[in-house]
Amino acid sequence: MTTELYKKHRPKKFSEVIGQEEAVKTLRAMYRKKVFPHTLLFSGPSGCGKTTLARIVKNLLKCNDTDFVELDAATHRGIEMVRSIQKQVGLSPMCGDCRIWLIDECQQLSSDAQGAFLKLLEDTPEHVYFLLATTDPQKLKKTIRTRSTEIVVKALGFAALVDLLNDVKT
Numbered sequence: 001m002t003t004e005l006y007k008k009h010r011p012k013k014f015s016e017v018i019g020q021e022e023a024v025k026t027l028r029a030m031y032r033k034k035v036f037p038h039t040l041l042f043s044g045p046s047g048c049g050k051t052t053l054a055r056i057v058k059n060l061l062k063c064n065d066t067d068f069v070e071l072d073a074a075t076h077r078g079i080e081m082v083r084s085i086q087k088q089v090g091l092s093p094m095c096g097d098c099r100i101w102l103i104d105e106c107q108q109l110s111s112d113a114q115g116a117f118l119k120l121l122e123d124t125p126e127h128v129y130f131l132l133a134t135t136d137p138q139k140l141k142k143t144i145r146t147r148s149t150e151i152v153v154k155a156l157g158f159a160a161l162v163d164l165l166n167d168v169k170t
Contacts, residue, residue, distance in 0.1 A: 009164075009167065009168055010052055011049075011052055011056065012056065012059070013056060013059070014027070014028060014056055014060075017049065017052070017053065017056070018156070018160050018163050018164055018167070019048075019049075019154070019156040019157060019159075019160030019161075019163070019164075020048070020049055020053065020153055020154065022152075022154075023042075023049075023053060023151050023152065023153050023154075024053075026151060027053065027056075027057060027060075027151065030149075031060055036061065036129075037148075037149040038121075038124040038128065038129050038130065039121050039124065039129070039130045039131075039132065039147055039148040039149065040054070040057065040129070040130070040131050040132065040148065040149050040150075040151055041106075041132045041133075041134065041137060041140075041144075041145065041148035041149065041150045041151065042054055042131065042132065042133045042134070042150075042151050042153055043133075043134050043135070043136075043137040043150055043151070043152055043153065044135070044152060044153030044154055044155070045135060045154075045155045046135055048153045048154060048155050048156060049153050049156075050104075050133040050134075050153045051102070051104055051133050053151065053153060054102050054131040054133055055102070057100075057129075057131060058100050058102070058131070061096075061097065061098050061100065061129060062096050062097040062098070063093070063096045063097065063098050063099065063100045063129075064093065064094065064095035064096030066094045066095050066096075067093040067094055067095060067096045067098065067099040067100065068099075068100050068102070069085075069099075069100070069101045069102070070101075070102040070104065071101065071102070071103050071104065072104050072105055073103050073104065073105045073106050073107070073108040073109045073113075074104075074105045074108045077108045077109050077110050077113060078110050078112070078113055079110065079112045079113045079116050081109075081113060082109075082113050082116040082117050082120070083116065085101055085120060086116075086119075086120060089120065089124070089125055089128050090125060092127065093127055097127070098127045098128065098129055099127060099128050099129070100128070100129045100130075100131060101128075101129075101130050101131070102131040102132075102133065103130065103131070103132050103133070104133045105133065105134065105135070106132040106133060106134045106140065107134040107135065107136045107137065107139035107140055109140075111141075114140065114141045114144055115141070117144065118141070118143055118144065118147070121144065121147040121148070122147065130148075132144075132148060137150065
């Protein structure tokens with residue numbers, strides 16, 4: 001069975017990330033200073049590493065797979081998805097140190113879902129983290145953006161792309 005290249009070569013730790021030095025530096029500094037925010041908003045163009053960085057944060061925060069939920073807001077974009085999360089945030093982690101929800105393509109959340117999500121962001125339990133990923137942060141309500149710490153993930157430059165290709169070759 002062949003593993004897809006993007007899965008085989010996806011970074012698992014910050015030291016493996018290429019071309020996102022500023023984002024990695026910021027995330028490491030927050031963790032080192034023990035000032036990790038409960039809502040991170042990863043923004044940037046498609047394919048630049050937003051979801052990969054969020055998954056590395058999951059491991060950094062010692063979140064077990066059973067306490068990690070990854071949702072695609074392009075598919076689950078309504079208020080019912082937010083209500084489902086609201087029912088679960090008060091539960092303690094089953095195996096790890098925290099519970100994390102990664103909401104990919106969060107700009108796709110409906111207006112009602114974004115409104116309902118605000119309360120979660122304001123009163124996030126100590127053991128819960130929200131990792132939001134978007135290609136278009138301007139489509140999010142301003143109140144969501146102001147309650148999040150934004151990590152800008154940039155498109156990879158030519159040199160970074162060459163490094164990645166060389167890594168795949170070896």
